[in-house]
Amino acid sequence: MINPLDLGQYSKAEIEKYEAVYGRNFISPGGLATAQEFTALLGLKAGMTVLDVGCGVGGSAFYMAQHDGAWVHGIDLSTNMIAFANERCREAHLNDRVTFANADILTFTPQSPFDCVYSRDVFLHIHDKARLMQILKTCLKPNGRLVFTDYACNTGDKSPAFAAYIQQRKYNLYTVTAYQQLLLDTGFVDVIAEDRTAQFIQILERELAAMPSDRFDTATLTSLRHSWQDKITRTKQGEQRWGLFQARCPS
Numbered sequence: 001m002i003n004p005l006d007l008g009q010y011s012k013a014e015i016e017k018y019e020a021v022y023g024r025n026f027i028s029p030g031g032l033a034t035a036q037e038f039t040a041l042l043g044l045k046a047g048m049t050v051l052d053v054g055c056g057v058g059g060s061a062f063y064m065a066q067h068d069g070a071w072v073h074g075i076d077l078s079t080n081m082i083a084f085a086n087e088r089c090r091e092a093h094l095n096d097r098v099t100f101a102n103a104d105i106l107t108f109t110p111q112s113p114f115d116c117v118y119s120r121d122v123f124l125h126i127h128d129k130a131r132l133m134q135i136l137k138t139c140l141k142p143n144g145r146l147v148f149t150d151y152a153c154n155t156g157d158k159s160p161a162f163a164a165y166i167q168q169r170k171y172n173l174y175t176v177t178a179y180q181q182l183l184l185d186t187g188f189v190d191v192i193a194e195d196r197t198a199q200f201i202q203i204l205e206r207e208l209a210a211m212p213s214d215r216f217d218t219a220t221l222t223s224l225r226h227s228w229q230d231k232i233t234r235t236k237q238g239e240q241r242w243g244l245f246q247a248r249c250p251s
C-alpha cells in the first residue's frame with residue numbers, strides 16, 4: 001500500500017539521493033561501516049533469525065545474511081524501499097536467506113518469534129513508542145536481543161529551527177534517557193542506552209566532505225550540503241542527538 005512517505009521523503013528519487021550519500025543499499029548514518037559495527041552487537045551465529053524493522057533497501061539485511069549466515073526478514077512501510085530491496089536481493093542472489101515485506105511494525109504479527117530484532121534510524125517516524133516497544137518484545141524469543149539506533153533529542157525547549165525540522169518531517173524524537181526508561185518499563189532486561197552524538201557528528205562531517213558532486217545537479221548538491229550542514233550545526237549545539245540501544249528479552 002502506498003504510504004505518504006513514498007510520495008515525499010522516500011520517493012524513488014529521494015531514496016537514490018540518500019544512497020548516493022550513505023552508500024549503496026543504505027539510508028542511514030554511516031552506511032556499511034555502522035551496519036558492521038552495530039550488527040556485531042547482536043552476537044549472530046549461522047542460522048539465527050533476525051527481524052530488520054524499517055529495513056530500507058536492505059543493506060543491513062544483506063550484510064547479516066552474507067557475513068553471519070543469518071536468516072533475515074526485513075519489513076518496511078515504504079513500497080519504494082521494498083521494491084528496491086527485492087531488486088537488490090535478486091541481484092545479490094540472497095533470496096534463500098533474506099525476505100522482505102511491505103508492513104508497518106505497529107500492526108506486524110510475526111509468524112514465529114525471532115532470535116534478534118535490529119533497526120536503524122526508523123523509530124523517529126513512530127509516535128506511539130510504548131506500543132512499538134511492546135510489539136518489538138512480542139517479535140522476540142525469550143532471551144532474544146534487540147539493537148537499534150535512532151535520532152534523539154535533548155531535554156528542554158527546542159530552538160525554532162529544530163522544532164520546524166521535526167514538524168516538517170513529522171518526527172517524534174525521544175531523549176536517550178527516555179528510551180532507556182521505556183525499554184525498562186516494557187520489561188526488557190540488560191538495557192544499555194548510549195549517547196552516540198560524537199560519533200554522529202564525525203559521520204555527518206565525513207559524509208558532507210565526501211558528497212559526490214558528479215552524482216547531482218548543482219541545486220540538488222547545494223540543498224543536500226545545506227541539509228547536512230544544518231544537521232551538524234543542530235547536533236554540535238547539542239539539541240539533536242543520536243542514540244544506540246541494546247536490550248534483551250527476559251528468559
Ligand SMILES: C[S@@+](CC[C@H](N)C(=O)[O-])C[C@H]1O[C@@H](n2cnc3c(N)ncnc32)[C@H](O)[C@@H]1O
Pocket residue numbers: 005010025026027028053054055056057058059060075076077078081103104105106119120121122125126
Ligand atoms: C532512515 S530510513 C532507514 C532505512 C534502513 N533502516 C537503513 O538503515 O538503511 C527509515 C525507514 O523506516 C521506515 N519506516 C518508517 N516507519 C515505519 C513503520 N511504522 N514500520 C516499518 N517501517 C517504517 C521508512 O519507510 C524508511 O525506510
